[in-house]
Amino acid sequence: MEITLESPLDMHLHLRDGDMLKLTAPLSADFAGAVIMPNLVPPVTTPQMMVAYAERVQAALGGAAFTPYMTLFFTALDEAALLAAKGTPGFFGFKLYPAGITTNSEGGVANLRDADRTLHLMEEMGIPLLVHGESHGFVMDREQEFLAVYRDLATRFPKLTISMEHITTAAAVRLLDEFPNLCATVTLQHLIITLDDVAGGMLQPHLFCKPIAKRPEDRDALLGAVLGGHPRIMFGSDSAPHPRHRKESCGCAAGVFTAPLALPKLAEIFAAAGAADKLQGFVSGNACRIYGLHPAAKTVVLQDTPMAVPAAYRSYGQTVIPMDAGKQIAWSIK
Amino acid sequence: MEITLESPLDMHLHLRDGDMLKLTAPLSADFAGAVIMPNLVPPVTTPQMMVAYAERVQAALGGAAFTPYMTLFFTALDEAALLAAKGTPGFFGFKLYPAGITTNSEGGVANLRDADRTLHLMEEMGIPLLVHGESHGFVMDREQEFLAVYRDLATRFPKLTISMEHITTAAAVRLLDEFPNLCATVTLQHLIITLDDVAGGMLQPHLFCKPIAKRPEDRDALLGAVLGGHPRIMFGSDSAPHPRHRKESCGCAAGVFTAPLALPKLAEIFAAAGAADKLQGFVSGNACRIYGLHPAAKTVVLQDTPMAVPAAYRSYGQTVIPMDAGKQIAWSIK
Numbered sequence: 001m002e003i004t005l006e007s008p009l010d011m012h013l014h015l016r017d018g019d020m021l022k023l024t025a026p027l028s029a030d031f032a033g034a035v036i037m038p039n040l041v042p043p044v045t046t047p048q049m050m051v052a053y054a055e056r057v058q059a060a061l062g063g064a065a066f067t068p069y070m071t072l073f074f075t076a077l078d079e080a081a082l083l084a085a086k087g088t089p090g091f092f093g094f095k096l097y098p099a100g101i102t103t104n105s106e107g108g109v110a111n112l113r114d115a116d117r118t119l120h121l122m123e124e125m126g127i128p129l130l131v132h133g134e135s136h137g138f139v140m141d142r143e144q145e146f147l148a149v150y151r152d153l154a155t156r157f158p159k160l161t162i163s164m165e166h167i168t169t170a171a172a173v174r175l176l177d178e179f180p181n182l183c184a185t186v187t188l189q190h191l192i193i194t195l196d197d198v199a200g201g202m203l204q205p206h207l208f209c210k211p212i213a214k215r216p217e218d219r220d221a222l223l224g225a226v227l228g229g230h231p232r233i234m235f236g237s238d239s240a241p242h243p244r245h246r247k248e249s250c251g252c253a254a255g256v257f258t259a260p261l262a263l264p265k266l267a268e269i270f271a272a273a274g275a276a277d278k279l280q281g282f283v284s285g286n287a288c289r290i291y292g293l294h295p296a297a298k299t300v301v302l303q304d305t306p307m308a309v310p311a312a313y314r315s316y317g318q319t320v321i322p323m324d325a326g327k328q329i330a331w332s333i334k
Numbered sequence: 335m336e337i338t339l340e341s342p343l344d345m346h347l348h349l350r351d352g353d354m355l356k357l358t359a360p361l362s363a364d365f366a367g368a369v370i371m372p373n374l375v376p377p378v379t380t381p382q383m384m385v386a387y388a389e390r391v392q393a394a395l396g397g398a399a400f401t402p403y404m405t406l407f408f409t410a411l412d413e414a415a416l417l418a419a420k421g422t423p424g425f426f427g428f429k430l431y432p433a434g435i436t437t438n439s440e441g442g443v444a445n446l447r448d449a450d451r452t453l454h455l456m457e458e459m460g461i462p463l464l465v466h467g468e469s470h471g472f473v474m475d476r477e478q479e480f481l482a483v484y485r486d487l488a489t490r491f492p493k494l495t496i497s498m499e500h501i502t503t504a505a506a507v508r509l510l511d512e513f514p515n516l517c518a519t520v521t522l523q524h525l526i527i528t529l530d531d532v533a534g535g536m537l538q539p540h541l542f543c544k545p546i547a548k549r550p551e552d553r554d555a556l557l558g559a560v561l562g563g564h565p566r567i568m569f570g571s572d573s574a575p576h577p578r579h580r581k582e583s584c585g586c587a588a589g590v591f592t593a594p595l596a597l598p599k600l601a602e603i604f605a606a607a608g609a610a611d612k613l614q615g616f617v618s619g620n621a622c623r624i625y626g627l628h629p630a631a632k633t634v635v636l637q638d639t640p641m642a643v644p645a646a647y648r649s650y651g652q653t654v655i656p657m658d659a660g661k662q663i664a665w666s667i668k
Contacts, residue, residue: 138528140549196472199532202588203542248582248583249582250539252538
């Protein structure tokens with residue numbers, strides 16, 4: 001059996017910088033493009049920094065046909081700054097982090113009301129807002145607590161396209177029904193794992209991410225919506241590499257590295273559920289429609305021939321452990 | 335300020351075996367005694383194995399005045415076997431593990447009804463049953479799901495002393511009110527941490543244990559009951575050392591090592607809450623009354639002079655990282 005995908009997109013990707021970027025960028029090159037997260041050190045906050053980062057991304061790709069949809073780290077900006085961002089080639093939208101909520105988000109927004117004017121301008125200018133939606137509450141409640149913020153934003157800025165990034169709960173899936181200007185990304189791992197896989201047996205640092213994996217009923221709600229072809233849920237891997245020593249240590253950094261196995265694993269999941277016809281929408285069609293994207297043509301054929309996931313990816317002095325390291329996936333890229 | 339404790343007891347302690355036992359046993363010697371868990375490889379299932387293990391424990395203590403209250407790994411036994419256990423010097427009770435639920439529990443009980451006859455005999459003979467009370471369900475629900483088993487046991491064996499070991503939930507605290515034959519142990523870490531401390535920021539392998547730390551309201555219920563002098567809650571550290579490389583790795587073993595800092599940290603918590611007068615009952619009085627123990631006299635004076643927790647405990651080729659490694663505790667042993 002085969003599944004042919006046209007121009008698959010990863011709508012949430014961390015490529016990092018420096019040697020780690022050189023390792024990761026080529027491992028996403030089966031995609032036609034990806035939304036590149038701006039949480040570097042320091043975060044990507046200006047068009048100049050963004051252009052320079054896009055050039056480093058392109059250099060790391062070594063000529064592969066891949067469009068980096070660049071984001072800026074959201075801060076309160078005036079109209080001139082927003083116009084400058086919008087006019088910069090490669091600019092896709094702003095990524096909003098509540099301050100201190102995840103890797104390199106210390107400079108994020110503490111009080112959203114301070115940014116009302118910026119959000120109003122973004123709404124008028126058609127600039128999307130991508131949000132890491134977690135409160136500072138108890139770890140299992142953070143996303144659900146943040147839904148009130150999404151409700152408030154979606155109500156007050158009804159024409160602003162607001163993406164709830166990497167949603168992990170049934171409650172977030174339900175919220176999509178309330179507001180047509182909300183959309184969402186879902187990662188690979190949150191379609192598969194629950195907190196049981198992270199901390200129910202041995203503790204598994206390579207499955208630890210933010211938002212943390214939730215309850216079985218949450219995972220099932222995500223899976224049900226995605227396999228059912230929900231028109232406003234897009235694939236965003238949130239593939240988030242860290243050096244091995246930062247994962248297997250006292251104080252493990254948050255992030256699951258899935259980019260190189262995402263498409264085969266998604267094919268396995270969708271095919272096993274008899275939903276292969278829904279994969280194109282999830283990995284490309286929905287994003288193209290929601291954001292008006294026209295990615296370059298790239299055809300990826302997935303086949304039900306197994307692939308072995310490497311135990312580690314090593315290059316440029318970096319070692320990154322992928323999800324399912326050393327395991328087999330029933331599907332592969334032809 | 336000082337708190338004087340008479341014959342403090344640790345009602346749930348893992349000393350392990352071999353070189354690890356040689357490291358850990360002396361680090362519990364401020365206690366007058368401890369209930370020693372039997373989940374070795376293979377588990378301690380016969381009086382002969384138990385006597386031999388008790389001798390190794392005593393040898394590791396090097397003459398320190400410390401009573402190991404020995405337990406046997408619960409299996410369905412007949413009357414002769416129970417009599418033999420009860421007649422063995424040092425025997426305290428049976429520890430019941432649901433099969434496969436924690437470290438070295440693979441040989442545990444799969445169906446409790448198979449053990450009804452044994453439990454009935456234990457009730458008649460006055461042998462306590464200590465239980466690791468977790469279901470095989472979702473990690474945050476395991477203890478609460480197991481409460482039905484406690485209810486069933488406490489109802490059907492009303493004279494059996496049943497200890498709910500290392501409880502972690504408000505629901506378990508409430509269950510104590512329903513059955514006078516239920517008692518419980520509480521660890522140090524579950525009076526302090528929640529899942530936020532394990533997985534809310536960076537992932538902290540040295541705070542990962544089973545049962546996993548729960549929600550803030552659960553921690554607060556435990557703390558409230560203990561500081562309020564609940565007569566059927568006893569201190570059981572569940573101090574559970576693992577070699578450092580088994581904690582800081584891909585697949586981290588469950589257990590927090592607290593034995594050497596437990597008494598100072600408890601003094602800090604009780605004193606800060608103005609409940610210093612409740613500490614004696616928690617660390618000794620309740621256990622002596624519930625089980626009819628008469629530990630050897632040992633006076634421990636705690637003072638509000640800080641102690642520095644070592645970054646690691648190293649000896650006999652073993653390295654174990656304690657809770658609060660490298661931090662300061664406001665109290666110390668005089």
